[in-house]
Amino acid sequence: MVRTVRDVLVENLDELDEKTFKRFKNKLNDIKLKEEFRNPPRSRLETADVDDVASLILDMYMESYGVTVTIEVLKAIGQNQRASQIEQDLQKVPNCQIPSAGHEAAVPNCQIPSAGHEAAAAEPFVVRHRAALIQRMSLVDPILDELLSKRLISQEQYETARSMGTSQSKMRELYSYAVSWGLQDKEMFYQILRRHNEPLIRDLESSGSR
Structure with a gap:
């Protein structure tokens, strides 16, 4: 079975202990995002488990930006090693390109093609x-x-x-x-x-x- 972005997110978020996962959800709720995106409602995060959070991230931000958001949140709560592990794991996901070290946007650019997927554009x-x-x-x-x-x-x-x-x-x-x-x-x-x-x-x- 081909490994997916969702698989990587679930596997890594599942490694967080209960307290750290709660901090992750809290930061996801208030981290600064690109102008066209919004933070998930706190009510949807309070009782969400790892699978729910991964699905929520991909639903709200799609694969490419969802990966970026996940990594930024992990770094914001001091989980740099876990963020690096996600970047490493994503190298095994088809069509997920990892920028070279030192790149100003050193986060994965995951363009996971789904049939007919419509990326955010000027005219959706x-x-x-x-x-x-x-x-x-x-x-x-x-x-x-x-x-x-x-x-x-x-x-x-x-x-x-x-x-x-x-x-x-x-x-x-x-x-x-x-x-x-x-x-x-x-x-x-x-x-x-x-x-x-x-x-x-x-x-x-x-x-x-x-």
């Missing part, structure tokens, strides 16, 4: 394909459920969208919320759409305008 996938997604996304309620669980929409927004009569009207309402989302949130939206209707997403990606 969900923006470019807005019309098609509104017209063709047939099962919207599970998407709303996951958006609510990830706190991308409020309970009020969730109930408003659920009350709409058709899938198209639900998607239009959802897009009215997405206008204020940053790149990270739109990337998460894309991943959720892919999980619930991968054939449609693949079709749109193969149209040549990814």
